[in-house]
Amino acid sequence: RETEERYIAANPLSRARQDAAARSMPGGNTRSVLYYSPFPVAIAQAQAQTLIDIDGHRYVDFLGEYTAGLYGHSHPVIMEAIAQAAKGGIVFGGPNRDEVELARLMCERFPSLDLVRFTNSGTESNLMALVTARAHTGRSHIMVMEGAYHGGVLTYFYGADFPINAPFPVVMAKINDVEGTRALIGDNADKLAAILIEPMIGSGGGIAATRDYLAMLREAATRHGIVLIFDEVMTSRMSSGGLQKKLGITPDMTTFGKYLGGGMTFGAFGGKHALMRRYDPAQPDAWPHAGTFNNNVLTMAAGVAGLSKVFTPEAADRLYDDGERLRARLNETGRKHGVPLQATGVGSIVVVHWQSTPVAQPHDTQKTPVEARALFHLNMLQRGYYIARRGFMALSLALTQSDHDGLVAAVDDYCGAYRSVL
Ligand code: PLP
Incomplete structure (x- = not known):
């Protein structure tokens, strides 16, 4: 709740946009996957790996437009x-x-x-x-x-x-x-x-x-x-x-x-x-x-x-390896804190779940409480990392080593701060 209140206070323009949008689109939305509660931040601008929302916050884009953004923004x-x-x-x-x-x-x-x-x-x-x-x-x-x-x-x-x-x-x-x-x-x-x-x-x-x-x-x-x-x-x-x-x-x-x-x-x-x-x-x-x-x-x-x-064959292999490394680092971070973080996926698609039971079938993901997804997601946004509510990330060619290090540090910090509730 506290996280959500902070989010609402920090995003007045996104909130107003949502209200305006809801007058002519159901729930203010035209792509179901882009909605999350209490309302999504609206994006004003993007360049390479950076997104800027209409309230002026900057994010490192780890969502990569659900894989369509492989090249980064405006390559x-x-x-x-x-x-x-x-x-x-x-x-x-x-x-x-x-x-x-x-x-x-x-x-x-x-x-x-x-x-x-x-x-x-x-x-x-x-x-x-x-x-x-x-x-x-x-x-x-x-x-x-x-x-x-x-x-x-x-x-x-x-x-x-x-x-x-x-x-x-x-x-x-x-x-x-x-x-x-x-x-x-x-x-x-x-x-x-x-x-x-x-x-x-x-x-x-x-x-x-x-x-x-x-x-x-x-x-x-x-x-x-x-x-x-x-x-x-x-x-x-x-x-x-x-x-x-x-x-x-x-x-x-x-x-x-x-x-x-x-x-x-x-x-x-x-x-x-x-x-x-x-x-x-x-x-x-x-x-x-x-x-x-x-x-x-x-x-x-x-x-x-x-x-x-x-996207040469060499670039494809590099991006795959980047994803394998990131997934391993995230899983290691969860282990270090003793929290049920589980990063799945293959290559440059990484999905973070908050459950210790295996994710072998899609319905297994429902064992992650919705509150756990929301808490992580809003915290990552507040730390400047743009990912999907469901924990989905798709790497782009624009992300640098320091972006990866920054994301892992943010997850590490989050796990430390919320260990007792995860
Ligand atoms: N197939 C898969 C595996 C997808 O992930 C998606 C979109 O996310 C689609 C098909 C649909 O593609 P589009 O959104 O371009 O219609």
Whole structure:
């Protein structure tokens, strides 16, 4: 309560903005994930790894726009690419040059991509991949993991008694339950069009699929003619070719979003030639896939600049290692203080939970009390570190060693101050 009162007093302009916003947006919000109680700070400006809110506080940005902010804010190479592209006009109603290059770069990097198509979001990409799998197989159902998030209309959280955001009939599996899932696939093989999985569940708590589990899915999908789809919207950052390349398991299709558009609105789906060829409009049996902004000029230019000039394979490996080190340091800090801090995730996605029981399934994260999440989150904001209420962090290339050291010191200080209540 005291922390919350201090927060309210320190953020009068954000509070007023929230009140004004609530008059024309439900709860003052247009992105559910950006709300937290008592109200979120509103951001006025961002540069590299720094965010400044409308009350003038500065934060080191460890949220990294839920992975879309991989390049840091306003990276000069990307800003230049956008500025140059904008000079030539932003909507043509025709094909452009940069889409060719972005498609080429992605097909070169991601092992599962023979062919790729662009969309405007990760949500749309998953919808398109699922539609493709259903049309290709003539089957109706999709298998998803309990607690998975694949987009605004593809949300498989617990406790949703009426799935307004689950448009296809689903069979729910438990991530890393090799035998149980194998049996479920066998029992439902004749109706399963696709298996959709994030190789590391991001929003659901930073839970990595084991290599054995993914290998079982690969084998079962092939055996039963089911399309295996990896949602790499978040995990495509884990190497130059995503987690699929790092783990050496190639799905039939992959979906993308977030940083690959250089920070602009982005999505893509792609995969094997046999699945994607039907989107060739010259084919007599072509499937349609329109979308006014699919090849939008600014995204294509920003994406090309980012992949070709900034996020090199070496940069990808470095960022992965930075995340591994940070997670280890945070866990060590918790151990040192004897508090139930648990940092999960893979590579540059780090999720902090306040519980000593394992986080093996997304619903396990509910064992962290909401008050514990709120206390940590508000304290980190007050110490100048911007993370998500749920403890989610995604590193950007703009963060420095001293930013990492500062975050660890802030967590250390927090653990020391609140040890008795954690
Ligand atoms: N898939 C995963 C794994 C995601 O984390 C997200 C967004 O957070 C999406 C899909 C949806 O992407 P978008 O927000 O671009 O629609």
